[in-house]
Amino acid sequence: MKITDVIRELGLKVLSGHEGLENEVTGAYVSDLLSDVIGNGREGNVWITLQGHHNIVAVASLKDLAAIIIVKGIQPDEETIRKSKQENIPLLSTEDDTFTVAGKLYNLILKQ
Amino acid sequence: MQYRFKIAGGDFSNAGTVASSVKKILRQLNINHTVSKRIVIALYEAEVNVVAHAYSGLVEIDIDSEKLRAYIADKGPGIPDIPKAMEEGFSTASPQVREMGFGAGMGLSNMKRNCDILNITSEPGTGTNVEMITYFKPDAR
Numbered sequence: 001m002k003i004t005d006v007i008r009e010l011g012l013k014v015l016s017g018h019e020g021l022e023n024e025v026t027g028a029y030v031s032d033l034l035s036d037v038i039g040n041g042r043e044g045n046v047w048i049t050l051q052g053h054h055n056i057v058a059v060a061s062l063k064d065l066a067a068i069i070i071v072k073g074i075q076p077d078e079e080t081i082r083k084s085k086q087e088n089i090p091l092l093s094t095e096d097d098t099f100t101v102a103g104k105l106y107n108l109i110l111k112q
Numbered sequence: 113m114q115y116r117f118k119i120a121g122g123d124f125s126n127a128g129t130v131a132s133s134v135k136k137i138l139r140q141l142n143i144n145h146t147v148s149k150r151i152v153i154a155l156y157e158a159e160v161n162v163v164a165h166a167y168s169g170l171v172e173i174d175i176d177s178e179k180l181r182a183y184i185a186d187k188g189p190g191i192p193d194i195p196k197a198m199e200e201g202f203s204t205a206s207p208q209v210r211e212m213g214f215g216a217g218m219g220l221s222n223m224k225r226n227c228d229i230l231n232i233t234s235e236p237g238t239g240t241n242v243e244m245i246t247y248f249k250p251d252a253r
Binding site: 032033034035036038039043049051053054055056058059061062063079 | 124125127128129131132135149152153156157160212213214216218219222225226
């Protein structure tokens with residue numbers, strides 16, 4: 001499954017990082033603690049978070065994550081968007097809360 | 113090979129640049145992916161610690177054929193009780209830092225898990241020195 005499939009199936013909005021939309025998805029990780037993601041996120045994971053500051057892109061890039069989904073329509077900082085373009089990490093947005101979007105993504109990944 | 117980096121305390125916009133530079137170097141050197149991932153995790157945490165707690169820091173990276181040694185020396189408040197600081201969940205980070213998702217008290221344990229040798233020495237009121245050694249072959253330690 002690719003990020004484009006996740007976007008289509010979950011109705012996500014692409015904020016930036018279009019060049020990473022063909023990234024392969026290996027699974028997902030849900031956390032708002034950066035050390036948790038650095039320690040436990042896996043390559044190719046989609047990361048679901050409510051954090052919108054630019055350090056999330058650094059974490060995603062270091063861990064080779066496939067994309068970041070920012071929940072509840074939270075608008076990330078300009079710097080976050082700039083860095084995501086630079087690092088080719090797609091920033092995706094949903095109006096759903098973490099529980100809801102994680103549930104949808106879980107089902108989507110299980111189905112394949 | 114030796115590389116040096118400076119870290120400015122409080123500069124969250126550049127947190128992760130040392131780890132990111134080293135990641136690129138390790139990729140160029142064709143270092144085993146699993147080992148390289150560990151090194152990057154440990155370095156990122158050490159770097160964030162300097163940004164979150166210290167005034168300034170200096171990172172020295174030494175790479176030879178069998179290992180990477182990172183030495184991070186900061187000027188800052190130091191750590192009065194290192195065993196306490198090593199406890200998972202313990203953190204002295206400010207509320208602002210915590211709001212960003214840092215300061216969960218996982219940094220030092222992430223560092224310990226992701227290197228082969230970790231030495232921390234600190235003088236309260238002066239600063240902290242961290243040495244991390246990771247062998248490229250997992251069984252070489």
